[in-house]
Amino acid sequence: MNNWIVKLTVYILLFYNLLFGTNYAFANQAANTYVAQSNNLPGIEQLATAEYRFKENRKEDLWRYREAIKGTDKLEGLFTIYRGEEDSKIYLELKPEQLNKNYLCTVTLESGIGESGIYSGLPLQDFLFYFRRVNNRLHFVVRNVKFRTEQDEPELRSLARSFSDSVLYALEIDSIDPYSKNILINLNHLLMQDFPGLTSLLKYYLRADYRLEENTSYFGDVGSFPFNLEIESVYSFSSPEGAYLVTLPDSRALTLKVHYSFSQLPENNGYIPRLADDRVGYFITAFQDFSKNNGKEPFVRYINRWHLEPSDPNAPLSPPKKPIVFWIENAVPLEYRDAIREGVLMWNQAFAKAGFQNAIEVRQMPDDADWHPADVRYNTIRWFNSLDAGFARGPARVNPLTGEILDADIIVDANMVRSIQQEYRALIAEKVGAEHLGDCGVMPNSQFPIQNSDSDICYGAEFSDQAAMGALALSLLQNATPTSDEMKEYVHQYIRSLIAHEVGHTLGLRHNFHGSTMLAPQELNNTEVTHTKGLVGSVMDYLPVNIAPQGTQQGDYFPAVVGPYDEWAIEYGYKPHPDFSVEAMMPEAEKPFLEKIALASPQPELSYATDEDIWDINPLANVWDMSSDVLVYSQWQMDNARAMWQRLDLHYPLRGESYSDLRVLFSSILRYYFRNASLLTQYIAGQSFGRHHADESMRPSFVPVSLEQQRQVLAKLQEYVFAEDAFSFPPQLLNQLAPSRWQHWGNFIPVSRLDYPIHERIQRFQAVILRSLLDSDRLNRLRDIEFKTPPGQALSMPVLFSTLQEDIWTEVVNTKEPKPISSLRRSLQREHLNILLDMVLRTTDVPEDARTLAWFELRQLRKAIDAGLKHQNENLDIYTQAHLEETSDRITKALNAGLLSR
Structure with a gap:
């Protein structure tokens, strides 16, 4: 027994010696003594040899380690x-x-x-x-x-x-x-x-x-x-x-x-994750929790937010223990720093409602700072330059375990404001493709890890154009050159609004595209309302410039304060639980407290709709719209655009300037006109969508737009888009729209006509709006709404088809003799004809009822054309006669082809 104890002691001490290199002489002596007395202890010599080798290897490791860090x-x-x-x-x-x-x-x-x-x-x-x-x-x-x-x-x-x-x-x-x-x-x-x-x-x-x-x-x-x-x-x-x-x-x-x-990562810092609610728009951290097998929902969702703690939990309004600090990068131009500071600090109004005094601070990065703006310890507002970006972004870095925001850096491209640095006439700078009047809207997310970059770039370009239109209105609608102070104030409002939007993202908030619809149109320019309640319900919308209708005193162009939704969302995300206890509090324990806050969601000014909610269904959940009555607002803006293009050549170009500036300005006004016209199409088959939860009021989630409103929209589209006199431009203006002839890097001449392609521009926009009205998704929604609505209270597909045909073919339908048809109207009619023919010939996917209605309307149109042509109206020009005869012939061939295909 004693032999085994000695053996064990020797092995342990020698092993300890191998690991830590301590020379236990008594262990070596014990081993030698035991070896002399017994021939039955295997491995002692091998251990001694291993010890020697290990010491040599350790010396080699130490030498290699020291050599690596030497010098x-x-x-x-x-x-x-x-x-x-x-x-x-x-x-x-x-x-x-x-x-x-x-x-x-x-x-x-x-x-x-x-x-x-x-x-x-x-x-x-x-x-x-x-x-x-x-x-x-x-x-x-x-x-x-x-x-x-x-x-x-x-x-x-x-x-x-x-x-x-x-x-x-x-x-x-x-x-x-x-x-x-x-x-x-x-x-x-x-x-x-x-x-x-x-x-x-x-x-x-x-x-x-x-x-x-x-x-x-x-x-x-x-x-x-x-x-x-x-x-x-x-x-x-x-x-x-x-x-x-x-x-x-x-x-x-x-x-x-x-x-x-x-x-x-912060550990044991007292941060408590807060559960998300789909009625309040926060970015979220989500994971699947396998420990809750009995729950209806397998996912746990935390909102992304900063760790704010009141320094005095018992006070109704308390400074935070550690405020959120934003640093303005030293690369930001001096003239914009005050507007940026105000845009950041606008959010303290919302935090005050959540119980925090001065939750956000703004500091200036010194010119000789020894830290970098990307340092994770600093939240910065950064400035960069590009040839083609023109956007701002407000991303935040988050603890993926808890949703705690750890760092945020807002980046602003100088192009967002460069064009408004000097005079209002420089707001629209000549750029590649400036006259190509595409519609950004909300782009799909990028397929690459730079999240939402395509959408951000699109937002930036459109927001810059909105700012340009407001500055142009300062001159053209007021019939007076704006003063330097007026322009500075305008630019100040623009930058402040831009920064407030991006700061909202860094606080965890998602877009709210319902935020712009809080006020009635008549309240938009009442500063007593907009400086207290707000111009919009949320600055997290994509907001257009607020241009007052002619004859109305101009109010704020952009929001001066955050809106009621912003205050409510910050309250949900940041208001401390009244029974706050780090030891006792778990995220689930806050549910009753948070539910009380979220129950306010049905209030109109708290309406919320984000990126995935705005695809053609809700006319009040949209981008670049304003007021609770978009029908009135859009009409105001189209009237403003008409006034601007009528007065444009009287103010531009200034003596000695190029006519190419005039071309770019005209294109921008035309695009502004059609963007507002396109807002009206959302009413057709439109439905409001509420994110509210079930309660005793049993409000429906979907409420269709009234039949009367949809009829009004069709009438306005006829007046402002399809009518013969919808577009009237001074001929002198059209003949002055010269293109830029500078050809070099960064300023390539588009391969297109030298003269302005006015027919092509108008035809393209009319086609977009017309095809949107007869789109398969919209027609399917119309059919479904008819099914879900009492008889006679919904806009039916037959009414839509017949109304469009009567509006677009006015010169032929419901008249005894055809009237001469202008070139713009002929182009529009061909587009309408092509849409109906595609339906009948099954080259497009639409409901079967739509095909039969297209077949019916084509027969009615052919009958009206043939009857009119029999009168041999000598007033018809050859354009009109050829157009109508070809239309009748195409209809006949298409209807026959449709019969043969069956």
């Missing part, structure tokens, strides 16, 4: 960094306790190329990761946060097997300190390769194959702090063919700078 600068912080002055390598040191621990990685594109989607300041990625040691490699692993369960639940074992994390890289361990066991890795192996996926990004946006050139890539600034590590990588890319780019001196080579922030 380097040591930066201590969250991770210790070793960087040499001459060596391009950077080493990162990991402590044993930092393995398998969650950290947040945020990746920002610090420098771009200024065009084609590659812009400075864009967020690229943010995710949760950890380091895991496997043998002699260190895995960089992205944590899967989509599926969770309680730590003590049996399901936890199955989740690890069921849903994988993502191992992005397996890094060679360079060396290990034999005493501290700290691991040293070469960061070049992680961050000097295409870590953010720039190669794919360049291929997606530039349509060219670029490869990373490691020999010309390098590390920029590096900073290690107690809770975060900041690193810049400068990547060089090359392509044998290059891409079609004008901002680069040679597109075969380009350089991009990427900023990395590796930061520690």
Whole structure:
């Protein structure tokens, strides 16, 4: 028995000696004594040999570790960094306790190329990761946060097997300190390769194959702090063919700078996730909870918000312990900083309703700041330049486990305001494709990880155009050149509104496209109302410039305060629970408290509709509209546009200026006219949609637009879009619309006619509106609404078809003799004819009832044309006669073809 005790003691002490290198002489002596006395102890010699070898290996490890960091600068912080002055390598040191621990990685594109989607300041990625040691490699692993369960639940074992994390890289361990066991890795192996996926990004946006050139890539600034590590990588890319780019001196080579922030997640800081509610528009952090198998809803949804705590929980209004601080980057032009500051601080009004005094602060980044705007410790409002971007964005970085917002950086392209820096006449600058009057609307999300970039760019371009129209109205509608102070105030309102919208996103709020419909049209320019209640219910809408109708005193062009919905949403997201207790409070415990706030949602000024709610169904949930009666508002704006194009050539161009400016201004006014006309189409087969929950009032979720309103809309479309006299331009104006003749990089001459293609422009817009009215989705909704509405209270498909035909073919239908038909009307009639023929010939997908109605209307039209042509009206010009005879012939052939096909 004693022999085994001695054996065990010897093995333990020798093993301890191998691990920690302490020379226990008594252990060695015990081993030698026992060997002399007994021949039955195997392995002692082998252990002694292993001890010797281990000591030699440990010496080698220590030498390798010291050689790696020899001559380097040591930066201590969250991770210790070793960087040499001459060596391009950077080493990162990991402590044993930092393995398998969650950290947040945020990746920002610090420098771009200024065009084609590659812009400075864009967020690229943010995710949760950890380091895991496997043998002699260190895995960089992205944590899967989509599926969770309680730590003590049996399901936890199955989740690890069921849903994988993502191992992005397996890094060679360079060396290990034999005493501290700290691991040293070469960061070049992680961050000097295409870590953010720039190669794919360049291929997606530039349509060219670029490869990373490691020999010309390098590390920029590096900073290690107690809770975060900041690193810049400068990547060089090359392509044998290059891409079609004008901002680069040679597109075969380009350089991009990427900023990395590796930061520690807040732990045990008292933050309590707050449950989301679909009646209030917040960005959310969602995961599937496998510990709640009995619940109806498998997902848990937290809103994304900042961690705000009142310094005095018992006070009705208290400063936060730690306010949200935004820094205005030192690159922002001086003349815009006050407007930006006001746009940020507008939100303190909402936070006051939630119990926080001065929840947000604004500070100016010093010119000699020793920190970088992308540093995760600072929330910044940044300024960048581009050739073609023209947008602003307000993304936030979030703890993916809790929804806590940790960092936010708003980026603003100088193009958003550059055109309004000097005089109002420079608001519309000549740019590539400026006269191509496409309609942005809300674009689909980008398929690339830069989230919503296409939508943002579209929003920026349209918002800039809206600002341009307001500035133009300052001159043309007031019949007086605006003063410098008036222009400064206008620009101030524009920038303040732009920043307030983006700050709302950084506070966690989604778009609210119902927000612009709070006030009646007659209240829009009453500053006593707009400065107290607000111009709109929410600044999170895409807001047009508020141009007063002629004869009305102009009020605010853009909101001066946040709206009631904004205050209510901030209350839901940030108001502290009255029985706040970190120890006792869980997210589910706040449900009754939050439900009381959310119950206010049916109030009209709190209506909410976001991106997925605005596809042609709700006429009040739209972009670039205003007031609770869009029918009246749109008519006002179309009248304003008509007045502007009638007066345009009287004010522009100024002596010595190019006529090309006049062309761009005319195109913008025409586009503004048609954007407002297109708002009216939403009423046809329109339905309001409410996000309210069931209660004792039993309000329906969908309420169709009244038949009377839809009839009014059709009448207004006839008057402003389809009628013979809808478009009347001074001939002198049309003959002055000269194009720009500057041809060089960044200012290419469009391949099109020199003279202004007025027929083509009007025909294109009329076709868009007409095809929208007879779109398959709209026709299906009309059919469904008829089924869901008492007889005679819904707009029917037969009424829509007959009304459009009577309005568009007025010169032929319901008249004894055909009248001469103008060129614009002939183009419109051909478009209408083509739509009906496509239905009959089954080249388009529409309800069967629509096909039969198209067949019926075509027969009626042919009958009217044939009867009219029999009168041999000598007043008919050859254009009209040929047009009508061909129309009749096409109808006959199409109807016969339809019969044969059956």
